[in-house]
Amino acid sequence: xxxxxxxxxxxxxxxxxxxxxxxxxxxxxxxxxxxxxxxxxxxxxxxxxxxxxxxxxxxxxxxxxxxxxxxxxxxxxxxxxxxxxxxxxxxxxxxxxxxxxxxxxxxxxxxxxxxxxxxxxxxxxxxxxxxxxxxxxxxxxxxxxxxxxxxxxxxxxxxxxxxxxxxxxxxxxxxxxxxxxxxxxxxxxxxxxxxxxxxxxxxxxxxxxxxxxxxxxxxxxxxxxxxxxxxxxxxxxxxxxxxxxxxxxxxxxxxxxxxxxxxxxxxxxxxxxxxxxxxxxxxxxxxxx
Amino acid sequence: xxxxxxxxxxxxxxxxxxxxxxxxxxxxxxxxxxxxxxxxxxxxxxxxxxxxxxxxxxxxxxxxxxxxxxxxxxxxxxxxxxxxxxxxxxxxxxxxxxxxxxxxxxxxxxxxxxxxxxxxxxxxxxxxxxxxxxxxxxxxxxxxxxxxxxxxxxxxxxxxxxxxxxxxxxxxxxxxxxxxxxxxxxxxxxxxxxxxxxxxxxxxxxxxxxxxxxxxxxxxxxxxxxxxxxxxxxxxxxxxxxxxxxxxxxxxxxxxxxxxxxxxxxxxxxxxxxxxxxxxxxxxxxxxxxxxxxxxxxxxxxxxxxxxxxxxxxxxxxxxxxxxxxxxxxxxxx
Amino acid sequence: xxxxxxxxxxxxxxxxxxxxxxxxxxxxxxxxxxxxxxxxxxxxxxxxxxxxxxxxxxxxxxxxxxxxxxxxxxxxxxxxxxxxxxxxxxxxxxxxxxxxxxxxxxxxxxxxxxxxxxxxxxxxxxxxxxxxxxxxxxxxxxxxxxxxxxxxxxxxxxxxxxxxxxxxxxxxxxxxxxxxxxxxxxxxxxxxxxxxxxxxxxxxxxxxxxxxxxxxxxxxxxxxxxxxxxxxxxxxxxxxxxxxxxxxxxxxxxxxxxxxxxxxxxxxxxxxxx
Numbered sequence: 001x002x003x004x005x006x007x008x009x010x011x012x013x014x015x016x017x018x019x020x021x022x023x024x025x026x027x028x029x030x031x032x033x034x035x036x037x038x039x040x041x042x043x044x045x046x047x048x049x050x051x052x053x054x055x056x057x058x059x060x061x062x063x064x065x066x067x068x069x070x071x072x073x074x075x076x077x078x079x080x081x082x083x084x085x086x087x088x089x090x091x092x093x094x095x096x097x098x099x100x101x102x103x104x105x106x107x108x109x110x111x112x113x114x115x116x117x118x119x120x121x122x123x124x125x126x127x128x129x130x131x132x133x134x135x136x137x138x139x140x141x142x143x144x145x146x147x148x149x150x151x152x153x154x155x156x157x158x159x160x161x162x163x164x165x166x167x168x169x170x171x172x173x174x175x176x177x178x179x180x181x182x183x184x185x186x187x188x189x190x191x192x193x194x195x196x197x198x199x200x201x202x203x204x205x206x207x208x209x210x211x212x213x214x215x216x217x218x219x220x221x222x223x224x225x226x227x228x229x230x231x232x233x234x235x236x237x238x239x240x241x242x243x244x245x246x247x248x249x250x251x252x253x254x255x256x257x258x259x260x261x262x263x264x265x266x267x268x269x270x271x272x273x274x275x276x277x278x279x280x281x282x283x284x285x286x287x288x289x
Numbered sequence: 290x291x292x293x294x295x296x297x298x299x300x301x302x303x304x305x306x307x308x309x310x311x312x313x314x315x316x317x318x319x320x321x322x323x324x325x326x327x328x329x330x331x332x333x334x335x336x337x338x339x340x341x342x343x344x345x346x347x348x349x350x351x352x353x354x355x356x357x358x359x360x361x362x363x364x365x366x367x368x369x370x371x372x373x374x375x376x377x378x379x380x381x382x383x384x385x386x387x388x389x390x391x392x393x394x395x396x397x398x399x400x401x402x403x404x405x406x407x408x409x410x411x412x413x414x415x416x417x418x419x420x421x422x423x424x425x426x427x428x429x430x431x432x433x434x435x436x437x438x439x440x441x442x443x444x445x446x447x448x449x450x451x452x453x454x455x456x457x458x459x460x461x462x463x464x465x466x467x468x469x470x471x472x473x474x475x476x477x478x479x480x481x482x483x484x485x486x487x488x489x490x491x492x493x494x495x496x497x498x499x500x501x502x503x504x505x506x507x508x509x510x511x512x513x514x515x516x517x518x519x520x521x522x523x524x525x526x527x528x529x530x531x532x533x534x535x536x537x538x539x540x541x542x543x544x545x546x547x548x549x550x551x552x553x554x555x556x557x558x559x560x561x562x563x564x565x566x567x568x569x570x571x572x573x574x575x576x577x578x579x580x581x582x583x584x585x586x587x588x589x590x591x592x593x594x595x596x597x598x599x600x601x602x603x604x605x606x607x608x609x610x611x612x613x614x615x616x617x618x619x620x621x622x623x
Numbered sequence: 624x625x626x627x628x629x630x631x632x633x634x635x636x637x638x639x640x641x642x643x644x645x646x647x648x649x650x651x652x653x654x655x656x657x658x659x660x661x662x663x664x665x666x667x668x669x670x671x672x673x674x675x676x677x678x679x680x681x682x683x684x685x686x687x688x689x690x691x692x693x694x695x696x697x698x699x700x701x702x703x704x705x706x707x708x709x710x711x712x713x714x715x716x717x718x719x720x721x722x723x724x725x726x727x728x729x730x731x732x733x734x735x736x737x738x739x740x741x742x743x744x745x746x747x748x749x750x751x752x753x754x755x756x757x758x759x760x761x762x763x764x765x766x767x768x769x770x771x772x773x774x775x776x777x778x779x780x781x782x783x784x785x786x787x788x789x790x791x792x793x794x795x796x797x798x799x800x801x802x803x804x805x806x807x808x809x810x811x812x813x814x815x816x817x818x819x820x821x822x823x824x825x826x827x828x829x830x831x832x833x834x835x836x837x838x839x840x841x842x843x844x845x846x847x848x849x850x851x852x853x854x855x856x857x858x859x860x861x862x863x864x865x866x867x868x869x870x871x872x873x874x875x876x877x878x879x880x881x882x883x884x885x886x887x888x889x890x891x892x893x894x895x896x897x
Contacts, residue, residue, distance in 0.1 A: 010721040013713035017777055018729065020710060024770040025736045031747035090643055096636040106881050107644040110651055113880035115831040117852035118869045122650045125862060126657060132862065134653065137669035167647065169891065176888045214892050225740050228833035232852050246742045253746050254838070266743035277738035281731055341793050362799040374794035378812040387808070388798035435798065 029270070035263035042257035055264035064240045065265075068248040071155055072272075075162070075244055076223045078155075080216055082163040087170030087215065088208070094171070095178050105175075112168040116228035123161045124150065124233050154234045154242035161229050166222075170215045177211030178204070220276045224269070245269055290352045291442035291475030292317045293338060297347035300333055300499075307333050308499035310347055315443075315477060315492075317352075320469050323479045324486040325496035325522070331479045332447055334496070338477065339445050340364050352442065362391070367436035368445040371452065373428045375420035381407075381431050382416040388439045399438075406434040410464075426457045433468070443475035450485065462488060483523050487511070495519050517619040520545045526575060526588045528613070535583055541614035541622055548575065548590035550611035553597070558604030562587065564597050578605060651873070658866035665862035679867035689868065692850035696872075698761050699836070699846050700829040703768035704822055707776040710769075712818065715780035716810075720792070730781065733774040741771070741834045752839055761844045764836060768829045776825055779890045783817025820886035823879055827887075830876045847872040 039051040059065050094104055111119065127134050128149040136146035149157040181204065189199050227246050230236055236243035236251065243251070249269065253262035293315040300308040308330045315321050323331040336342045338349060340361035349357045356364050367388070375384050382403060389399045407413045410430040420428055429449060436444055446465070450458045466489050469476050480486055486493050487507045495502040495510065495518070503515040507523075514520035520528050528545040536544045552558065553576060562581035567574065576589045576597060587605060597603060614622040645652075657665050658680070659673035683689050718726045748767065757763030787810065795809045833848040840849050851872055854865055880887070 007721055007723075010717035010723075013717035014729070017710045017714035017733075017773060020770060021733055021736050021773060024773075025739065028744035028747040028751075029739065031750075032744055035746055090647075093636065093640045093643060096640065097633050098637040098640045099633070100637070100641070104640050104644040105884065107648040109880070109884060109887075110648055110877060112887070113827060113831070113877045114651065114873050115848045115851070115876070116833040117837075117848050118873055119650075121851060121854060121865060122654050122869060125865060126653050127650055132666045134649075134669060141669075164647070164650070169887075172884060173888050173892060176885075218891060221738055225742060225834065227742070228837060228848070228852060231837065246740065249742045249745065250838075253749065259746050259750070263746045266740075266746060269740045270743045273738055273740045273743075277735060281734060281738075339793075339797060341796065361793075361796040362801070366797065368794065368797045370790045370794060372788060372790050374788065374790040376791060376795075376809055376813075387795075387800075391799035391801075391804055435794075439798070 032263045032266045032270075035259050036267050038260045038263075040259040042259060051260055055260045056268075059261060059264050059268065064243065064248060067240045068243045068245050071240075071242065072224065072244040072246075074155060075159055075226060076220055078159040079163045079166060079223055080219060082159070083166045083170040083219065084212060084215060086163075086167050087174045088212075090167070090171045091175040091178050092204075094175055109168040109172050111164050112166070112172075114165065116165065117232050119165050120161055120229040120232040123157075123164070128157060128160075150234050151238065154238060158226070158229055158233060158242055161233070162223065162226055165229075166219055169219065173211050173215050174208055177208045181207050217276060217279055221273065224273055224276070245272070290317050291315075292350075292352050293443060293475065293477070294350040294353075295338070295347065296350065298334075298337060298344055298349060299346040300330075300337060300342065301345040306499065308337075311499075311501055313494065313501065313504070315475060317475055318473045320466075320476045320478065320489060320491045321494060322486040322490035322492070323477065323494050323496055324483055325481065325502075327481055329496040330499035331481075331496045333499075335368075335445055335447055335477060335479045339366055339368050365439075365442045366445055367439045367441035367443075368447065369429075369432045369436050369449045371448040373420070373432040373449075373452075375428055375431055375435075377420055380417050380419055381412060381423070381434075384420065384431055385416075385434045385438055388435060392439070402438040403434075406437050409437075409468075410434050425453050426461060429453065429461055430464075433465070437468075437472075441474070443477060446476065446478040448479055448481070450480070451482075465489065484525060487523065493523075495522060513621065514545075514613060515621050517543055517545070517615045520613055520615070526590065529585065529587050531583060531585060533584070536614075539612060539614055542617045543615040543619070545613040545615070546607045546611060548588040550608040551587065551589045552606045552608070553578075553589050553591050553595065554604050554606070555597075555601070556604065558606035560587070560605045562603060562605060564599055564601045564603060567597055567599060569593065576603070578603060581605070651877075654866045655870050657863055658870045660863050660866075662861070662863045665866070676863075679863040680871070683864050683868045683871070689850075689871065692845050692847045693871070695761060695840075695844055696830055696846035696848070699764045699768060699844075700826045702761070702765040703772065703829050704776075704825040706765060706769045707773050707825060708780075708818065708822060711773060711776040711780055711821075715777050715784055716814075718777075719781050719784035719787075730778065733777055737771075737774040745838060748835075749838060758839060759841045759844045763839055764844060764846070767835050767839065768832055771832070771835070772825050772828055775828070775890055776821055779821040779824065779886070780817060782889065783821070784814060786817075787813050820883060821890065823883040824886045824890040827876055827880055827883065 036055055037051055037053075039047065039049045039054070041047075090108060094101060094108065098104065114122070125132070130136055130146045130148040133146075135149070139146045147153070186199060186203060189203055194202070225246050226244060227250065230242055230244065230247045231250075234242040236247050240248075245265065246269065249262050249265035252258045252265060295311060295313045297310040297312060298308065299306070299310040323334060325331050333342060337344050340356070340359060344357060347357075348355055351364055351366075376387065379387065385403050385406060386399050389402065394402075403416070404413075407416055410433060412427065412430055412434060415423060415427060420431065423431065432449070449465075450461055453461060462485060465476075465478075469489075478485075478489060490507055492504065493507055493510055494504050497518055503510060503519045505513075510519060510523045514523060517530065521530060524547055526548050528547045529551070530543055530545045532543045536542060560581045560583065562578040565577045565579040565586065567576050570593060572593045574591050574593050574595050574597075576591065578587045578589060581587055589605060616622050656671060656673050659675050659677070660670075661674060661676050661678060664670065664674060718730065752758040752763055757766070791809060791813070792805060795805045800809065830846075831848065833852065836846050836848045837852055840846070845853075851868060854861075854868070
């Protein structure tokens with residue numbers, strides 16, 4: 001019967017995607033795991049040997065590692081704080097009855113479509129540059145001396161750039177959630193005499209809680225992997241002041257040719273990402289039914 | 290021709306038996322309504338006949354030939370869905386033409402049938418619109434049009450009116466009945482609304498938990514419900530059912546009296562009570578009588594001009610000849 | 624809400640919203656303005672009115688061989704997306720229309736591959752590319768970006784396909800359509816909008832990808848993201864040219880992006896927010 005035929009056809013249709021992803025996931029990850037236990041440097045590949053836990057120990061005891069973990073956390077939390085709070089505010093503002101709502105929306109979401117290297121270069125040269133940037137112009141206008149952002153506040157500068165890129169995403173998702181808020185529910189609350197603040201706390205925020213969770217989790221996944229913005233602006237410096245875990249691993253692999261060390265770092269990154277991923281999968285999974 | 294016979298047809302979803310084996314014959318040209326509360330298996334039964342679900346056992350015969358394993362397309366049936374299931378990307382004309390296109394009918398024949406269907410269903414001016422631009426009632430008519438042009442041996446309707454508002458529902462009910470009078474094609478109609486069942490059917494099949502409780506003409510079911518379930522389900526307002534000593538008096542476990550078979554009087558009668566809610570419809574009045582000393586509130590239907598109000602004391606007298614008696618298992622005592 | 628809002632309140636909110644929007648958009652706007660300046664103007668202080676000189680655009684196109692990375696970007700973004708669609712459409716289709724008990728698990732697992740940080744597989748991918756000669760080729764990037772976006776593509780398509788009501792497919796079956804007819808005349812036309820949205824969003828994601836494109840290319844196959852990243856230290860006089868190159872790199876995708884706001888929410892939240 002027709003319904004039974006389709007079942008085997010369906011299996012055939014699913015197979016390519018599943019097999020490809022399986023290969024993409026298992027082989028490289030397996031190789032990373034393998035390399036992480038090797039003494040393997042591309043500059044001197046002939047002396048490759050079994051390293052045991054050495055790479056992990058080395059990574060762990062390297063002061064740059066702890067600094068990069070700390071930077072990763074600050075970067076993620078800083079951007080999340082700005083984008084979630086800013087996103088809620090801007091979403092509520094756009095949701096108000098305003099003239100030209102469509103254009104405002106377009107302007108607000110635009111930064112998301114700017115590729116990371118361009119975003120970073122725009123901020124580096126146009127906005128934050130100590131002599132030609134807009135911030136410098138503003139400082140001069142007020143008679144203050146311009147700040148050399150990337151030298152003095154490297155991590156903060158990167159947080160600002162990344163937050164600018166992700167603010168549209170948070171805004172757009174929170175706006176979508178906000179617009180699905182039941183108007184009658186709000187009117188009922190108004191009839192019940194709830195003032196605007198308590199309507200926000202008791203109706204709007206709980207309604208958006210799910211969207212906020214999703215924003216936080218998805219952004220975290222992406223923010224853990226921030227790379228191009230650092231490469232283009234500070235190149236991780238000064239010292240390791242703006243090096244996150246991703247950038248540290250990149251350095252080990254591509255600048256020091258330390259395959260074993262980079263692989264060990266990669267495994268640590270996987271563990272970090274998985275902690276976040278578990279929460280995200282739960283949030284998304286609940287929505288599947 | 291459109292005679293449909295179900296022999297021992299059963300349906301299980303995994304371990305759950307949705308429809309225990311049942312037999313049913315639907316005669317050619319009959320308007321049969323499957324009625325029952327939600328989850329009673331009536332839609333599943335319809336989908337088994339349509340071929341949209343595979344049976345777990347038994348046989349389905351259409352005009353005497355075994356159609357149990359035939360694909361829906363091969364059964365020569367047409368179906369009107371609850372959501373209308375119109376193709377959103379096609380115009381009304383193309384929607385109606387679709388089954389004919391699938392059957393490979395000539396373009397001229399297609400046009401001829403579309404024109405005829407559109408005229409019959411008042412859709413002529415809407416043929417070039419998309420379903421999204423139509424009202425609920427119009428969409429419903431397009432769905433019916435799409436079914437008609439196939440000239441099927443039977444029409445299947447799956448709660449077709451439940452998405453319409455009350456006024457439209459009455460209108461469409463009439464249109465479908467007229468359609469049946471004109472085409473004289475077998476129709477199987479699924480609904481949970483006993484009013485639709487009573488008004489449209491030649492034959493009603495009352496279902497509960499996948500079992501057929503009773504099959505009969507509307508009047509049959511009204512006059513001689515086979516058990517308590519049918520008694521309570523058919524008729525509006527619902528039949529008053531009494532148990533305990535009231536029923537024992539008549540030598541039954543349960544007795545039932547329809548609201549229209551109870552006389553109401555200010556002077557005297559069998560049961561004394563006080564009017565709770567009264568509904569005056571003009572043509573009829575409904576009184577919900579409380580404090581009768583019985584456990585149940587009694588519903589009474591009477592002349593529309595009777596002016597009892599909330600709080601009035603009244604006496605009720607059931608029409609002894611119209612009392613339905615049921616035994617311990619709920620079956621009718623003849 | 625049907626209530627009339629006072630005009631003053633509306634004007635107030637409008638001013639507030641526009642101010643915020645303009646501040647957020649300002650870096651992009653200022654880049655576009657600067658791209659229309661001469662190099663001299665560009666470094667001589669804050670100025671919102673350019674001389675509308677197109678010299679920077681001309682210079683970028685002639686000196687830096689701009690069209691090579693541009694065409695690389697187009698090939699890589701479109702190629703990887705199309706390839707992903709070819710693999711994903713049947714898979715999403717099967718999962719949406721004949722789901723099994725494991726469908727949900729498969730989808731979650733696909734999502735989990737997206738959680739794998741790119742940097743974790745940098746080493747093996749880099750080595751594989753070096754050994755197989757895929758390094759600095761468009762083919763290599765098309766493959767990697769296809770695999771990277773495949774989970775999102777499958778998910779998006781799945782959520783779109785699932786919105787096609789089952790009753791319509793049943794109606795087609797009742798109307799005498801064979802499986803082929805059903806796919807050709809009913810499903811495909813209804814699925815096209817979802818496929819188009821998925822295509823759009825994934826071209827955007829692939830165009831803006833800036834980890835693998837930088838790691839796996841040098842000159843030949845470098846798309847715009849890698850090309851622009853190589854400008855990380857422009858010497859003083861290149862402000863206007865950098866702005867012109869940036870404007871050209873983001874303009875096509877910015878416009879595509881404006882058209883795909885809704886799909887963006889859906890695609891990037893895996894359907895968790897609609």
